[in-house]
Structure formats: structure tokens, C-alpha cells
Amino acid sequence: MAFSEFRPLNEKSLVEYIKATPSLSSKIGDKYDDLKIKEVGDGNLNFVYIIVGASGSFVIKQALPYIRCIGESWPMTKERAYFEAIALKEHGGLCPQHVPEVYHFDRTMSLIGMRYIEPPHIILRKGLIAGIEYPLLAEHMSEYMAKTLFCTSLIYRSTTEHKRAVAEFCGNVELCRLTEQVVFSDPYKVSEYNRWTSPYLDHDALAVREDDILKLEVAELKSKFCERAQALIHGDLHTGSIMVTRDSTQVIDPEFAFYGPMGFDIGAFIGNLILAFFAQDGHADQVNDRKIYKEWILKTIEDTWNLFHQKFTALWDQHKDGSGEAYLPAIYNNPELQKLIQEKYMKELFHDTLGFGAAKMIRRIVGVAHVEDFESIREASIRADCERQALELAKTLLKKRQEFLSIGEVISAITHAQL
Amino acid sequence: MAFSEFRPLNEKSLVEYIKATPSLSSKIGDKYDDLKIKEVGDGNLNFVYIIVGASGSFVIKQALPYIRCIGESWPMTKERAYFEAIALKEHGGLCPQHVPEVYHFDRTMSLIGMRYIEPPHIILRKGLIAGIEYPLLAEHMSEYMAKTLFCTSLIYRSTTEHKRAVAEFCGNVELCRLTEQVVFSDPYKVSEYNRWTSPYLDHDALAVREDDILKLEVAELKSKFCERAQALIHGDLHTGSIMVTRDSTQVIDPEFAFYGPMGFDIGAFIGNLILAFFAQDGHADQVNDRKIYKEWILKTIEDTWNLFHQKFTALWDQHKDGSGEAYLPAIYNNPELQKLIQEKYMKELFHDTLGFGAAKMIRRIVGVAHVEDFESIREASIRADCERQALELAKTLLKKRQEFLSIGEVISAITHAQL
Numbered sequence: 001m002a003f004s005e006f007r008p009l010n011e012k013s014l015v016e017y018i019k020a021t022p023s024l025s026s027k028i029g030d031k032y033d034d035l036k037i038k039e040v041g042d043g044n045l046n047f048v049y050i051i052v053g054a055s056g057s058f059v060i061k062q063a064l065p066y067i068r069c070i071g072e073s074w075p076m077t078k079e080r081a082y083f084e085a086i087a088l089k090e091h092g093g094l095c096p097q098h099v100p101e102v103y104h105f106d107r108t109m110s111l112i113g114m115r116y117i118e119p120p121h122i123i124l125r126k127g128l129i130a131g132i133e134y135p136l137l138a139e140h141m142s143e144y145m146a147k148t149l150f151c152t153s154l155i156y157r158s159t160t161e162h163k164r165a166v167a168e169f170c171g172n173v174e175l176c177r178l179t180e181q182v183v184f185s186d187p188y189k190v191s192e193y194n195r196w197t198s199p200y201l202d203h204d205a206l207a208v209r210e211d212d213i214l215k216l217e218v219a220e221l222k223s224k225f226c227e228r229a230q231a232l233i234h235g236d237l238h239t240g241s242i243m244v245t246r247d248s249t250q251v252i253d254p255e256f257a258f259y260g261p262m263g264f265d266i267g268a269f270i271g272n273l274i275l276a277f278f279a280q281d282g283h284a285d286q287v288n289d290r291k292i293y294k295e296w297i298l299k300t301i302e303d304t305w306n307l308f309h310q311k312f313t314a315l316w317d318q319h320k321d322g323s324g325e326a327y328l329p330a331i332y333n334n335p336e337l338q339k340l341i342q343e344k345y346m347k348e349l350f351h352d353t354l355g356f357g358a359a360k361m362i363r364r365i366v367g368v369a370h371v372e373d374f375e376s377i378r379e380a381s382i383r384a385d386c387e388r389q390a391l392e393l394a395k396t397l398l399k400k401r402q403e404f405l406s407i408g409e410v411i412s413a414i415t416h417a418q419l
Numbered sequence: 420m421a422f423s424e425f426r427p428l429n430e431k432s433l434v435e436y437i438k439a440t441p442s443l444s445s446k447i448g449d450k451y452d453d454l455k456i457k458e459v460g461d462g463n464l465n466f467v468y469i470i471v472g473a474s475g476s477f478v479i480k481q482a483l484p485y486i487r488c489i490g491e492s493w494p495m496t497k498e499r500a501y502f503e504a505i506a507l508k509e510h511g512g513l514c515p516q517h518v519p520e521v522y523h524f525d526r527t528m529s530l531i532g533m534r535y536i537e538p539p540h541i542i543l544r545k546g547l548i549a550g551i552e553y554p555l556l557a558e559h560m561s562e563y564m565a566k567t568l569f570c571t572s573l574i575y576r577s578t579t580e581h582k583r584a585v586a587e588f589c590g591n592v593e594l595c596r597l598t599e600q601v602v603f604s605d606p607y608k609v610s611e612y613n614r615w616t617s618p619y620l621d622h623d624a625l626a627v628r629e630d631d632i633l634k635l636e637v638a639e640l641k642s643k644f645c646e647r648a649q650a651l652i653h654g655d656l657h658t659g660s661i662m663v664t665r666d667s668t669q670v671i672d673p674e675f676a677f678y679g680p681m682g683f684d685i686g687a688f689i690g691n692l693i694l695a696f697f698a699q700d701g702h703a704d705q706v707n708d709r710k711i712y713k714e715w716i717l718k719t720i721e722d723t724w725n726l727f728h729q730k731f732t733a734l735w736d737q738h739k740d741g742s743g744e745a746y747l748p749a750i751y752n753n754p755e756l757q758k759l760i761q762e763k764y765m766k767e768l769f770h771d772t773l774g775f776g777a778a779k780m781i782r783r784i785v786g787v788a789h790v791e792d793f794e795s796i797r798e799a800s801i802r803a804d805c806e807r808q809a810l811e812l813a814k815t816l817l818k819k820r821q822e823f824l825s826i827g828e829v830i831s832a833i834t835h836a837q838l
Contacts, residue, residue: 170583170585173578180744189747212759226578229646336631341635344635
């Protein structure tokens with residue numbers, strides 16, 4: 001049963017679809033008697049079905065031609081499923097330990113069949129709210145980011161491969177525009193989509209809109225986001241795009257993927273960890289004051305950058321005589337120069353990371369889409385206090401990012417930003 | 420007579436081709452009796468035919484599937500004619516005064532029919548060698564660069580238009596790779612293609628290859644060239660790509676066009692004027708010591724940047740409420756912030772211009788393709804002295820570009836670089 005045009009599947013047509021698709025039906029041993037099907041998507045952005053049979057399981061994700069955001073309906077190309085699928089395959093090929101395998105893709109139907117990230121995996125953001133430590137998180141995420149970013153950059157790739165891939169992902173323009181709007185524009189102007197913990201943060205939101213230096217720096221970050229095709233980035237690497245257990249870390253939902261600045265991914269992850277940090281005081285109770293957990297978050301932030309730095313430069317050393325065209329061995333083949341080059345590159349990447357991370361924090365406090373870390377703090381005044389601390393730190397990080405020389409200084413700034 | 424596959428035209432088949440192509444035959448009133456046809460291309464890169472009839476004229480340029488460089492034959496896609504044609508049309512639409520009109524394009528035949536830039540137009544480089552002043556050159560080139568660069572950037576364009584165009588020009592990857600090699604790589608390593616005025620500059624060429632700081636900075640410029648899709652640049656805007664009379668300036672040959680950093684175009688033009696400046700001492704004789712002409716070149720460099728700055732920011736002011744997505748009016752609509760934004764943007768562009776301009780100078784002295792400005796100085800020791808001054812200045816500009824705050828300081832450095 002090949003569908004010649006797009007139509008949203010329901011539980012019944014889904015089974016017909018699976019039966020007609022060998023790459024899916026084989027996963028459940030072609031047995032349909034005890035098949036369990038569960039719809040788990042929020043129903044607004046995508047349909048997500050979990051299919052569990054006697055001998056195996058998988059997930060079906062189907063994109064709908066719109067996104068819904070705070071009750072507002074925005075049309076949004078279902079072609080994003082195509083970019084999600086090719087990003088999953090590309091990143092999965094580079095880092096299979098941390099990216100779910102794609103079993104099937106149907107462009108007409110905007111439908112991906114992929115590995116079911118089974119329980120006890122949960123969304124990292126929920127784990128952070130619950131105060132659960134993930135001892136391998138920094139190790140895994142730095143591994144994922146180092147491999148996917150390094151191997152899709154010109155340090156590793158040829159210009160020919162790079163330009164072909166850049167051109168292809170230019171097609172994901174609608175999702176890029178969405179990011180431009182919600183991350184780099186709306187928080188800095190009056191927008192019907194913006195919201196914040198009112199009235200507590202009314203003045204803070206206004207201050208963001210009237211901060212000329214902040215807006216000057218955001219413009220620079222936006223230009224970099226729009227113009228700099230540095231690597232194939234995930235494009236939405238917050239803690240809601242990561243599923244975890246103590247031993248496993250899986251990165252999902254790269255529908256915003258395109259060739260952009262690496263710091264946007266690293267910053268998204270670290271920025272969302274900082275948000276989680278500042279939300280902890282709102283989750284503290286008599287049983288758990290969250291102090292030890294906050295230390296663990298800080299250590300995870302520090303380890304993430306340090307391990308990323310280590311793994312990224314190790315990949316670079318390993319492939320310095322490869323086919324990457326950015327730094328030809330015949331020019332950069334002496335150890336001192338190689339060291340200088342890497343220091344310069346990593347310094348700029350660090351500052352990009354802080355800038356983009358801060359921009360992602362700000363937009364979660366005064367922009368359209370908020371994070372459950374704060375939203376789940378029921379008392380508005382407490383929530384506002386947590387958010388204000390995060391917002392103030394983010395503004396400092398964004399405006400003064402060039403002054404930070406190490407992740408240790410960032411940790412120090414986070415610690416001092418607490419009330 | 421439509422050609423279903425590529426074949427190089429000769430004078431005879433050219434006439435058949437014109438007869439079968441109304442957009443061309445109409446230019447000469449469909450009259451073939453007194454047709455004058457002259458092949459003027461160098462025969463290595465492209466065939467270029469001038470066709471002059473009783474009632475009109477045009478040029479036919481046909482790309483061949485290779486380039487030839489100092490006797491070495493490099494395969495090179497003839498698809499470059501396609502990118503030349505669409506760049507001519509795009510830039511011509513934005514600045515018709517300074518770009519020849521395209522009458523006809525045939526992708527299969529890699530063939531462009533366009534306006535014949537008639538005598539007394541000559542190639543600017545030849546005018547500079549002959550010591551001819553062009554009083555409108557700075558005015559015209561700043562106009563061309565301001566319009567073409569501004570109007571293809573995100574300050575003027577929407578993200579949707581931008582990404583579509585970026586993707587299309589990613590197809591011109593072979594020409595981009597050629598630039599990467601000859602501008603950013605070969606001069607900094609041992610390469611069979613490099614040459615210089617030997618033995619005089621043997622040490623200077625070696626010094627370039629062993630200058631770690633220079634190579635560190637060149638790497639940054641190369642990354643920007645490869646990754647930053649800032650505007651549709653000409654890609655080869657040296658003084659050999661410009662035809663001039665006292666009153667007219669026409670920019671030709673944009674076959675290297677793609678979405679890259681604006682400073683690469685401005686730098687190419689200014690860098691080649693600086694080369695022309697340092698070549699003057701080699702052209703001085705008892706009749707003309709070239710002192711006044713050197714002053715004119717310096718003034719043209721200064722005026723070019725200052726007028727470009729003025730025209731570019733004027734376009735920006737004029738279109739600040741337009742559909743450009745980089746600086747939304749709702750965020751940047753106050754005069755002080757608008758001023759801050761422009762200052763920051765123009766400062767970075769100025770430094771890019773100096774860096775790329777310097778890289779273009781260096782490659783003309785120790786890389787594969789040299790300039791007639793120097794090559795026409797017959798006495799090797801004199802030529803080497805001129806080249807060394809230019810090379811030393813270029814190294815300073817490239818390494819210390821961030822320290823230059825105005826074009827006046829650059830003029831000052833040029834003046835002091837003379838022996």
C-alpha cells in the first residue's frame with residue numbers, strides 16, 4: 001500500500017502501512033496479533049506512534065503541515081521530516097551510540113520509522129526537574145557534539161562535499177526562519193507571542209527590549225546563525241531533545257538541522273543546563289534542598305565543555321592529514337602552528353557557545369516557548385525570582401562573552417548570580 | 420539550429436548559431452553581409468567573439484571545459500558560464516550602469532550573448548599600467564559594490580530569498596575551490612604552481628611559507644570565504660575584470676560568483692589598486708616619474724572605501740523598514756542603535772576588506788597567477804623591489820588588519836612602505 005499523496009495516519013491505516021513496508025514489518029517479525037500501538041506525540045507538531053510487537057518495536061513519527069504554539073496555529077512545511085531523516089542518518093552514521101537508528105523514511109508521507117527509545121529512558125529535562133543525576137551525560141553529549149560537528153565541518157570534509165550538503169539543507173529554510181524569529185527577534189521586540197511571569201518580570205522583559213548593547217550583540221549572533229555554514233548542527237539541542245537513562249543518552253528530533261554555527265548546538269545544551277540550575281531553588285523542598293544536585297549540574301556543564309574541547313581537538317589531531325580542506329597539512333603541519341590554530345578555533349567556538357547559549361536562555365524566559373523547568377514551579381513569585389537570576393546571567397554572558405577565558409569562569413559567574 | 424549537446428563554436432558555426440537565435444540576430448538587424456567577427460579571448464579559458472554588424476553589436480562568450488594556467492591544463496566545469504550568466508543578470512538588475520546586459524544564455528552550449536563593451540573601453544589594469552587617470556572610477560566602483568553587495572545581503576533580503584540563492588550558487592563549487600587553492604593555500608606551501616621573481620624573492624617566498632602568524636590569519640580568512648554566505652559577490656573583482664573609459668566603468672567576468680564575504684570583492688579591487696601603486700616605480704621614466712599618478716591611485720583607494728561606506732549605509736538607511744531580515748525595524752528602529760549597528764557592521768567589513776585585499780596581493784607575488792602591473796616591468800631586480808614592498812605591506816595589512824581604524828591609516832601605511 002504505497003500512498004501517492006500525503007495523508008495523516010490513524011491507528012488503523014498505520015497497521016496497513018506497516019504491513020506494506022518490509023523495513024518496518026520485519027522489525028516486528030510480521031506478526032500483528034499482539035501488536036501494541038500507542039500515540040505519544042503531543043498531537044500538535046507531529047504524530048508519534050510507538051509500535052511494540054512480540055519480537056521487536058519501533059516508532060513512527062509523522063510530521064503535520066503546521067506547528068501549534070500556545071494555541072496559535074502556524075503553517076509549517078511537513079518537509080521538515082525529510083531534513084530530520086537525513087540529519088538522523090548523517091549524525092547517526094557519525095555517532096550511532098547516541099542517535100536512534102532510522103529504519104524507514106517516506107518523503108511523500110513525511111514519515112520516519114525509527115528505533116523506539118524504550119523505558120526507562122525519559123526526556124532529560126524531566127530528569128533534571130526530578131533531580132536525577134546522569135553520571136555519563138557530559139561524556140555522552142560531548143562525544144555526540146564533537147563527532148557530529150567535527151565530521152561535518154571543513155576541518156574534516158572537502159569543499160565539494162560541504163557545499164553539496166550546505167545546498168541541500170538550505171531547503172530547511174522554514175525551520176531556520178522559525179528559529180530566527182523566536183530566538184533572535186521576538187524577545188527583543190513587542191510581539192504577540194512573547195510572554196513572561198507577569199507582573200513580576202514586566203520590567204525585566206522591557207529592559208531586554210531596551211538594551212541597545214544586548215541588541216547589538218544579538219544581531220551579530222543572528223548574522224552568524226543565518227550566514228555561517230560551519231557544520232551540520234542539530235539546531236534544537238535543548239534538554240527536551242535528549243532521552244536518558246543512567247547509562248544511555250539518545251539525541252532525538254533534529255528537524256531544525258542545517259549547516260550553521262557549531263556554537264548554536266553546544267550553547268543550546270549548556271544554556272538549558274544553566275536554566276535547569278536556576279530552576280532548582282523552585283523545586284527544593286524539606287526533603288531535598290537540591291544543593292548537591294546544583295553542584296552536579298555545574299560539574300556537568302564544566303565537564304561538557306572540557307570533554308568536548310578534548311574530544312574535538314583529539315579528532316582534529318587524528319584527522320589532520322585527512323581530506324579536510326580548512327587546514328591543509330602542507331601548510332599547518334608543524335606542532336606549534338597546529339596548537340595555535342586549535343587554540344584560536346576553540347576560543348572563538350567557546351565565545352559562540354556562550355553567546356548562543358545565552359540567547360537560548362533569554363528566549364525561554366521572555367519569548368514564546370518556555371521550559372518546564374520553570375513552568376513547573378507553581379508559585380509565580382518564586383518562579384520569577386529563579387527566572388530573573390537566569391535572565392541576568394544570560395545578559396552578562398551574551399554581552400561580555402569575549403571576556404570569559406574558560407568554562408571555570410562561567411561556572412563562577414553562575415554561582416555568583418544566585419541570590 | 421538548437422544544439423542538443425555542447426560543442427565549441429568556430430567562426431562559421433557561430434554565424435549559424437546567431438541566425439537561429441532571435442535574441443542575438445535581432446541585435447544586428449538580421450543582416451549578415453557586412454558582419455565583422457573577431458575572436459578576442461585568450462583561447463585558454465573561454466572563446467570570446469566580438470560580432471559587429473551594420474546596425475548593432477554584441478559579444479559571444481563560450482566557456483570551455485578546462486582552464487589553462489601557465490601551460491598547465493586544469494579541467495574546469497563549463498557550468499561556470501551558467502553562474503556567470505545568472506550573476507550578470509542579478510548584478511545587472513541591481514546596477515545596470517556598470518554591468519553589461521545579457522542578451523542570451525544557452526546552458527547546454529555554456530554560451531552567453533551580451534553587450535559589447537566597445538572601444539575606447541580598455542581593461543582597467545592596462546590603463547593603470549599606462550598611467551591613465553579615471554576620475555570617476557572610485558565613484559563608479561563604490562556604487563557597483565554598494566548596490567550589488569547590499570541588495571544581495573540579509574540587510575535587504577528575506578531569509579527565504581537568501582537561502583534559495585545561496586543553495587543555487589553552492590553549485591559553483593569548482594570555481595570556489597580554485598580560489599581556495601590559489602589565494603588561500605598555494606602561496607603558503609610548496610606548490611608546483613607557485614612562482615616569483617627568482618632569485619630576488621626566494622627568501623621572501625620562503626618567509627611567507629614560514630610565517631606562522633600569517634598562516635593563522637589566512638586560515639581565518641579562508642574559513643570566512645568558505646563558510647560565510649554574506650552576499651552574492653563577484654568573486655574575482657581585480658582590475659582585469661573591469662573595463663573603463665574616462666566616463667564609463669563596466670564590471671565583467673563574474674564566473675567566480677557565489678554567496679561569500681563582501682570584503683572579498685572590496686578587498687580584491689583595493690588590493691589590486693595597491694599592487695598598481697607599487698608597480699608605478701617600475702614604469703617611471705624620464706618623461707614621467709609617476710609621482711602624480713601614484714597620488715591619484717592613493718586618492719582612488721581612499722575615495723573607494725569612503726564612498727562605498729557612504730553609499731552602503733545610505734542604502735541601509737533608505738531600506739531600514741524594508742523586508743531585510745537581519746535588522747528588523749521593530750528591534751533596531753531608533754537612530755542611536757541604528758548608528759551603533761552600522762558602525763559595528765562597517766568596522767568588521769573594513770577589516771575583512773583589508774584581510775582579503777592583502778591575501779589577494781600576496782598570491783599575485785608568490786602564487787600561480789601574477790599581474791601584468793609587475794610582469795611588464797622588464798628588469799627583474801626592479802620588479803622584485805616593487806613586489807617586495809607590496810608583499811611586506813600586504814603581510815602587515817593581513818596580520819594587523821584589526822588595528823587599522825580608517826582608510827586614511829591604510830594610505831599612510833602604503834606611503835610609508837615605499838623604499
